[in-house]
Amino acid sequence: MLSPAFLSKLRRLLPAHCVLNEREDLLPFESDGLAVYRNTPDVVALPENEAQVAAILKLCHAEKVAVVARGAGTGLSAGAIPVDGAVLLVLAKLNRIKAIDPLTRTAVIEPGVRNLAISEAVAGHNLYYAPDPSSQIACSIGGNVAENSGGVHCLKYGLTVHNIMKLRAWTIDGQLLEIGNESLDAPGYDLLALLTGSEGMLAVITEVTVKLLPRPERAQVVLAAFDDVAKAGAAVGNIIAAGVIPAGLEMMDRLAIQAAEAFVHAGYPLDCEALLLCEVDGVNEEVSADIYTVRKVLEASGAIEIRTAESEAQRLKFWAGRKAAFPAVGRLAPDYYCMDGTIPRGALPHVLKRISEMSAEYGLAVANVFHAGDGNLHPLILFDANQPGELAKAEAFGGKILELCVEVGGTITGEHGVGLEKINQMCAQFATPELSRFHDVKAAFDPDKLLNPGKAVPELHRCAEWGAMHVHGGQLTHPELPRF
Amino acid sequence: MLDTLIERIRAAHESNTPLIIQGGGSKTFYGNADEGEVLSTRALAGIVDYQPKELVLTARAGTPLAEIEGLLAEQNQMLAFEPPHFGGPATLGGCIAAGLSGPRRPYAGAARDFVLGVRMVDGTGQPLRFGGQVIKNVAGYDVSRLMVGALGTLGLITEVSLKVLPKPAAESTLQFELDEATAILKMNQWAGQPLPLSATSWHAGLLTLRLSGAASAVQVAQAKLGGEALKDAAAFWQRLRDQATPFFDKRPIWRLAVKPTTPPLNLGDAQWIEWGGAVRWLASNRPAANLREAAKSAGGHATLFRGAAPADGVFAPLAPALLGVHRNLKQRFDPRGIFNRGRLYSDF
Numbered sequence A: 001m002l003s004p005a006f007l008s009k010l011r012r013l014l015p016a017h018c019v020l021n022e023r024e025d026l027l028p029f030e031s032d033g034l035a036v037y038r039n040t041p042d043v044v045a046l047p048e049n050e051a052q053v054a055a056i057l058k059l060c061h062a063e064k065v066a067v068v069a070r071g072a073g074t075g076l077s078a079g080a081i082p083v084d085g086a087v088l089l090v091l092a093k094l095n096r097i098k099a100i101d102p103l104t105r106t107a108v109i110e111p112g113v114r115n116l117a118i119s120e121a122v123a124g125h126n127l128y129y130a131p132d133p134s135s136q137i138a139c140s141i142g143g144n145v146a147e148n149s150g151g152v153h154c155l156k157y158g159l160t161v162h163n164i165m166k167l168r169a170w171t172i173d174g175q176l177l178e179i180g181n182e183s184l185d186a187p188g189y190d191l192l193a194l195l196t197g198s199e200g201m202l203a204v205i206t207e208v209t210v211k212l213l214p215r216p217e218r219a220q221v222v223l224a225a226f227d228d229v230a231k232a233g234a235a236v237g238n239i240i241a242a243g244v245i246p247a248g249l250e251m252m253d254r255l256a257i258q259a260a261e262a263f264v265h266a267g268y269p270l271d272c273e274a275l276l277l278c279e280v281d282g283v284n285e286e287v288s289a290d291i292y293t294v295r296k297v298l299e300a301s302g303a304i305e306i307r308t309a310e311s312e313a314q315r316l317k318f319w320a321g322r323k324a325a326f327p328a329v330g331r332l333a334p335d336y337y338c339m340d341g342t343i344p345r346g347a348l349p350h351v352l353k354r355i356s357e358m359s360a361e362y363g364l365a366v367a368n369v370f371h372a373g374d375g376n377l378h379p380l381i382l383f384d385a386n387q388p389g390e391l392a393k394a395e396a397f398g399g400k401i402l403e404l405c406v407e408v409g410g411t412i413t414g415e416h417g418v419g420l421e422k423i424n425q426m427c428a429q430f431a432t433p434e435l436s437r438f439h440d441v442k443a444a445f446d447p448d449k450l451l452n453p454g455k456a457v458p459e460l461h462r463c464a465e466w467g468a469m470h471v472h473g474g475q476l477t478h479p480e481l482p483r484f
Numbered sequence B: 001m002l003d004t005l006i007e008r009i010r011a012a013h014e015s016n017t018p019l020i021i022q023g024g025g026s027k028t029f030y031g032n033a034d035e036g037e038v039l040s041t042r043a044l045a046g047i048v049d050y051q052p053k054e055l056v057l058t059a060r061a062g063t064p065l066a067e068i069e070g071l072l073a074e075q076n077q078m079l080a081f082e083p084p085h086f087g088g089p090a091t092l093g094g095c096i097a098a099g100l101s102g103p104r105r106p107y108a109g110a111a112r113d114f115v116l117g118v119r120m121v122d123g124t125g126q127p128l129r130f131g132g133q134v135i136k137n138v139a140g141y142d143v144s145r146l147m148v149g150a151l152g153t154l155g156l157i158t159e160v161s162l163k164v165l166p167k168p169a170a171e172s173t174l175q176f177e178l179d180e181a182t183a184i185l186k187m188n189q190w191a192g193q194p195l196p197l198s199a200t201s202w203h204a205g206l207l208t209l210r211l212s213g214a215a216s217a218v219q220v221a222q223a224k225l226g227g228e229a230l231k232d233a234a235a236f237w238q239r240l241r242d243q244a245t246p247f248f249d250k251r252p253i254w255r256l257a258v259k260p261t262t263p264p265l266n267l268g269d270a271q272w273i274e275w276g277g278a279v280r281w282l283a284s285n286r287p288a289a290n291l292r293e294a295a296k297s298a299g300g301h302a303t304l305f306r307g308a309a310p311a312d313g314v315f316a317p318l319a320p321a322l323l324g325v326h327r328n329l330k331q332r333f334d335p336r337g338i339f340n341r342g343r344l345y346s347d348f
């Protein structure tokens, strides 16, 4: 609990309507996009400008009060979930686009600006901001930087880290870090990369300069159906081996296809085990050349049906099914749990086989949606939270999937972050020396551990406890750690 | 081999002996003077894994870049950031530690953009592994990218995994006689249009521009832009990449990284512009303070690239808050400061 004395100091820094601590006002901030994790915040601060952010941080630092930054709260790993005794610092009101420079192809924006609002604001210049998470109508650019978010187009256009140039960020003691600049590099260490994906653990971001790209002249999508998931997986590698880098390369399995088709009637073939959507974009002539190559490769890879969108309307319809895959799968069961592992693409058939075996073991159905181009797998585990024990079962199953991703040389999270959700699996992915270095990085910015405590990087004793429960092939993980 | 290096680093940590990490020595000119015994990575060589279909290559730090590029070329792939070799036997480790990229950088990305994972040994002799061999990975802080451009001051890089890309099917280079201001404007206007640009340069009244992509796309763009086709273009871009033209024999050579649309700096020095206007190479004897100020007010920073270091060092001094973070990181990764002492900044 925060003391009344602290709260009154906080109130002095902000207009009255910018500090919330009545119960009903706090409810919308209990969770992020991963709603099974909930905690009521002690207090919510909604600063309206950068100076207020800095003042709040200084106060919290002086009083040793923790701070959890929050953007739009669409995160899927409970990264922005409130922490007891902390201020929840919501950046949503810092939502101005400060400058657009069409010739330099950059925009300077505040962290609360929604991802899609950037592309909308610069559309008149025939420019756009490339990273396009499916949540782009809602998620904030500050959250995107904190999670290093990706989207359907990141194989070709990169993640957030590849599309930003400069940050203004504040350390917990109220110091301004100006990271990066308007040129293409900066002297010293690459702190821009270090802050990207740091999940609100190192500094609070108050301004982002993003890179804008010219809108491609043309985009075209090919849809291909396969009677075997492994063949679809192989086709993905074959397209890339043929020298094409698709703008988007997405895969869905049978359950996901059926759910999406029933939901949005995208016109997907239903009698197949896997569907690939391959989009190529660029200059008109390049797109024609690539479509030709892609179709040939798909044929050679054993596709049972191949369709090229005949119009922009049809292209959008093909995508509508994929983009609605999460809510569509959501209609199949009361709840679903979305996982986010990344694997080397070659391991796909093995991983999908293991997932379907585990699905039988746990008695929970799984639909697979896959950013196939970059090996980022989103298995959606279906369950019913009202059935006693099912949530725990879904979480256990999800944890196993992530450990499987690590086993095949992948990672526990491709784009959703660790947050609170995957904190145990961090122990599977990293050994003690690496985890210690992560704590060192944290300490270089925030030695008192006041920013987003308990998230993203597990304390070593936690891994010791976790390791004791996960004896792997007779070998204790983290054997060097004391157990208690 | 790795064990021997780790032993030496542990011993150096114990005895507080500074070490100079060295690969092919192609970039010894770059950065501030450092002190210590040479720790060579050359024996730590070899490609560990290459999966063309995964677009991922992993190699040990001492592997010559030329060997990597040769292997990639067999599969029609490339390092898209076009790293400079500077005429020497450049290695992968040095390439990543220096973090320098070549002509394709503004259009394809920098060295740091292609790093997926590293194995390294910190200043206490502890081997560490960050990132991996997959394109998307947000588990833990991005320490792999932190190593890019750190000039070895945070640890010895022992292995790197990189994302690689297919080679473009066709390339063509065009030249235009244009004054500096118009060239800068054109480079930026064209970059804002869907054209397959892959490199730009302006020097002595001549704008040179490379197009890369499907043959038909390159042809159409060429027809649209006009200009004179340059013969022997590959050699032109390679010489620029490696600074193997007489311009770069001058001393000192400054690198001013600026906002690409910055109008001509008008400092009156010989100049070569690259990266769509974002890099201005100057052969200039002006005081460092003047050049640093010019770069800063143009949204960037100035580096003394070749020649004698000015009093404030080769790299632009950092603001106090940033310097603090740098010191803290250095202290954690290399507590006794044994790696490349002074190479990046004089106080660590």
Ligand SMILES: Cc1cc2nc3c(=O)[nH]c(=O)nc-3n(C[C@H](O)[C@H](O)[C@H](O)COP(=O)(O)OP(=O)(O)OC[C@H]3O[C@@H](n4cnc5c(N)ncnc54)[C@H](O)[C@@H]3O)c2cc1C
Pocket (backbone or CB within 6 Å): A032, A033, A068, A069, A070, A071, A072, A073, A074, A075, A076, A079, A080, A091, A111, A132, A133, A134, A135, A138, A139, A140, A141, A142, A143, A144, A145, A146, A147, A148, A149, A150, A151, A152, A199, A200, A201, A203, A204, A205, A206, A326, A415, A416, A452
């Ligand atoms: C339906 C749906 C689809 C999604 N699809 C994708 C997708 O395709 N790709 C993808 O990558 N993600 C996706 N996500 C996840 C989520 O949208 C992203 O992680 C997004 O970047 C979070 O932004 P946010 O503003 O909602 O951040 P929040 O959830 O509010 O916060 C996320 C993290 O960022 C920190 N943070 C927020 N703002 C700041 C700041 N200004 N300074 C410092 N730290 C800050 C928080 O502390 C927290 O740790 C999806 C989510 C949903 C619900």
